[in-house]
C-alpha cells in the first residue's frame with residue numbers, strides 16, 4: 134500500500150478546500166486499492182471537505198492534531214470524537230511543528246494516540262531529528278526515544294511518518310540511503326509491518342525516487358500538497374508505482 138497524505142497545516146478556505154477535495158477525489162476514482170490518499174485540512178474545514186467528496190470517495194480525511202481528552206473545559210481544543218464527527222478517519226500526531234512550538238512531548242503524543250484509537254481514528258505519528266541532532270549523528274537515538282512507548286499504538290493500527298525536522302519546508306532532504314536507513318531503523322523497533330511514510334520537502338520532482346525506496350510506504354506532504362496540480366502530479370507518480 135502507498136499512502137499519500139496532504140498536510141495543509143494552517144492554509145485554506147472553504148472554497149479552496151471544497152474544490153481541492155472534489156478534484157482529488159475525481160483523480161482517485163480510478164486508482165487501484167493499493168493507493169490511499171488522506172487529505173488533512175485545518176479541522177474547521179473537514180466538514181467542507183466531507184461535503185465536497187462524493188459518496189464512496191477514495192479520499193480519506195484526517196485532522197492535524199487532537200486533544201488527549203474526549204471533551205472538557207479546554208478552550209480552543211479539538212477532540213478526537215469531534216474530528217470523527219466531522220468526517221476524519223485519520224489524525225496527524227506529534228508533528229514537529231507542534232513538538233517545537235507547542236512543546237508537545239512524547240507522552241502527550243502517546244495519550245493522543247490512545248484518544249484517536251478510542252474514537253476510531255488511525256493516528257499518523259510523526260518522528261524525526263532536528264538539524265543539530267542530525268549533524269551530531271544522533272538520528273537513531275532521537276528515534277529510539279520517540280518510538281520507545283509507541284508499541285501499543287502501533288498494535289492497534291497506526292502509520293508512522295519519518296520527518297527530519299530540518300527537511301520540513303526547507304527544500305532539503307536526506308539522501309535516499311539515509312531515508313532508507315531511518316525507515317529500516319523504525320521498522321526494527323516497531324515491527325516490520327508498520328507502514329512508514331517519509332515527510333520533508335516531498336514534491337513532484339523527488340517523490341518518484343523516494344517512493345522507490347523499498348522501506349518507504351508513502352509520503353506526508355506539506356507545501357507541495359497545497360496546489361491540486363502539484364498533488365495531481367504526485368498522485369500520478371504513485372499510481373505508476375502501482376502495487377507495493
Ligand code: PGA
Nearest residue numbers: 301302333334354355356
Ligand atoms: P513540507 O512539510 O512538505 O512542506 O516539507 C511536510 C510536513 O510538515 O508534514
